[in-house]
Amino acid sequence: xxxxxxxxxxxxxxxxxxxxxxxxxxxxxxxxxxxxxxxxxxxxxxxxxxxxxxxxxxxxxxxxxxxxxxxxxxxxxx
Numbered sequence: 001x002x003x004x005x006x007x008x009x010x011x012x013x014x015x016x017x018x019x020x021x022x023x024x025x026x027x028x029x030x031x032x033x034x035x036x037x038x039x040x041x042x043x044x045x046x047x048x049x050x051x052x053x054x055x056x057x058x059x060x061x062x063x064x065x066x067x068x069x070x071x072x073x074x075x076x077x078x
């Protein structure tokens with residue numbers, strides 16, 4: 001995984017409250033046709049502007065969307 005450990009922790013801290021509020025199993029039940037990738041990125045987008053700013057200002061300096069998706073798999077679990 002290309003993401004730096006400290007950046008992974010920051011990203012996880014941004015997404016974790018969303019996961020606690022709406023667990024993946026619950027989200028899946030409401031959206032059974034969504035792909036795993038869609039689910040991962042929906043959680044990222046639900047984290048809002050701070051997550052997007054972090055992605056654009058920090059992560060895109062050394063990562064691309066493929067690397068980001070791998071990091072999201074680690075955090076979201078699907």
